[in-house]
Amino acid sequence: MQLKTKVIAPKVMQELLKALREARVDLVSRSISEDPQLFSALFQYENNENLLSLSFEREYSIFINSNLEKFSNNITDIEDVDTKKKLKQITKELVSFKQSKSTSCIDTFFLGDKVTQIEKIFSVFDKDKDRLAEINYIRRKDQVLFEREFNRLLGEQNGLVK
16 A cells, blocks of 8 residues: 655755755765764774664764754654645664664654763763773882882882982
8 A cells, every 4th residue: 555645845845955965964064074982982982782772873873863853953844734745754764774674763842852862871970980980090100109119118128228
């Protein structure tokens, strides 16, 4: 069974295509300019599959948000019934696109919040890495200071210190 869809007005189609193109241009320009937010996670989380997967999810959510923003900025006759149907169809396709074999779909209402939550997870992970680095620094520093003091006291005991 094939659904009949009315052809939307050429002006609306041009606006729609322009919006989709602008969102793709944004993504491509982020790629070409090696946007740190886009690329840093690829290296930072390369050994952690779960965080890397979250990074891809964040980027896809940002891309969907960009598309939705471009729709609202470019399409002038949003009240037309056929335009609404086409926008709803395109949005549904973007939002329900599955990146993996999982059955979960992204809900458009929570996209911004989802990106924020993923950023918070990355922040916690990064803080933990920073704390671990600080602990390792303190441990190494204390080890060196201990060895210095130990060698000084050993030297005094053996009469090597002047």
